[in-house]
Amino acid sequence: MMATPEHHLTQTQLFVALIDADDLSLAQRSHLDRCPRCRQALATAQTPFDRIGELAERHTPGPVKRFRLQAPISGSSKRFFRAAGMIGGMAALMLLVIVWGGRIPRDTDLISGDQHAEAIMAAAVFMADVDRLIDDPLPTPYRGLIDVLSTDGGDDWMDLIVPPLSVGEPTTRFHRSKGEPPC
Secondary structure (H helix, E strand, C coil), X not given: CCCECXXXXXXXXXXXXXXXXXXXXXXXXXXXXXXXXXXHHHHHHHHHHHHHHHHHHHHCCCCCCCCCCCXXXXXXXXXXXXXXXXXXXXXXXXXXXXXXXXXXXXXXXXCCHHHHHHHHHHHHHHHHHHHHHHHCCCCHHHHHHHHHXXXXXXXXXXXXXXXXXXXXXXXXXXXXXXXXXXX
């Protein structure tokens, strides 16, 4: 919307002018320069901010000690520090390669010919034990226990380990809470 003398700046446009008048369009800036009503509205809106600035300036304590800003680093100094940083980084990378390069195992370091033969023999013994356990998983000392259980006349030796449930007896807390006697 183009600002004309009949159409003054809106509150939003005045707020934009308060922050930075360059953000207004050319027509709005020229209207603000020509219109005394809009300039007065802008001055009225700016007054509280000016007052805050004056109060802050008056009540802010001065610095305890003097300070100086360092001069900006020139272009040649920047190049020097950049080159020194790159050289330092490459030196650190090379040091890491040297230190960790000695710790990386090689194939020849992992296993020798004699150790390879021992590893094959150990694997063969292990697989023989696995095959024996697949055929008969019960260790020898416990076979006598099976013989004792089977001579007592009990065909199912699992009844000794897990007794069968009798029908009609309460088995849970729910049944006991109803007044049924426990097992």
